[in-house]
Amino acid sequence: MSEKAFQDYYPDDLAHCYGCGRLNPDGHQFKSYWDGEESVCTFTPEPYHTAIPGYVYGGMIASIIDCHGTGTAAAAAYRAEGRPMDSEPLLRYVTASLHVNYLKPTPLGVELEVRGRLKEIKGRKVMIEEELYADGVICARGQVVAVQIPEDMLPKPRA
């Protein structure tokens, strides 16, 4: 796997996401990495991230798929342009749509692994497909349509 997480390349003013911002001490701080052609994010939910006792809350699963999707979208876009994630111009993505199919209950108490791959880049949109595994068993599938962040959503004008 790559050594530095996708999210560690986000500039400081875009690093406060509750899901994956390294500068949000209250957040989950999800981290995504390349593993060959796939991206991977691992996370162990806390005991209170429960749905029904013993199983992981669906909103948590949606959150991981969301952040891992936009992170993979950014990484794939840089890769498609053949340049590193710390090069200019900045490519950062927000979620246009999120779809999660819950295939089976996801057990609490084990590390979850989410694997993503690029489906398509189409202008400012990037489509990512994902699967979530618990103990090697697929429990959910996700699709994220990420769109390059509009200039007017950026916290301040960029140099």
Add this chain to the structure above:
Amino acid sequence: MSEKAFQDYYPDDLAHCYGCGRLNPDGHQFKSYWDGEESVCTFTPEPYHTAIPGYVYGGMIASIIDCHGTGTAAAAAYRAEGRPMDSEPLLRYVTASLHVNYLKPTPLGVELEVRGRLKEIKGRKVMIEEELYADGVICARGQVVAVQIPEDMLPKPRA
């Protein structure tokens, strides 16, 4: 609006959901109510529930739509059978699929209102459509397919 939230009818052993369980002190404790033919859930995210500074985290939006969807599914199923939510047999739902379209950035710092309505009941499945508003402006649309909880997911045999 109805006086008691849908989630307040869930039996104790199904009331630990991180999103909407009244017995989960670490969770969001979303509450859903009838307002005529529509269901409504209001929630004000915390400042740290951020995506990009100034906007609400997409995973939080997905979480509200998820829990309000399964709650509305349960309430609609009881209503379709013409009986109150505290009557037996128990009808409780989990999410089979969740779809969220993020129409525009959702501002932080205001109360969000999610409105849901029954689209269809088909056997053990209930389809719910939702919209999320901030300051009266629609910011997201959601669709939830909820499925009646499998017996083997219940924490213990029910009387």
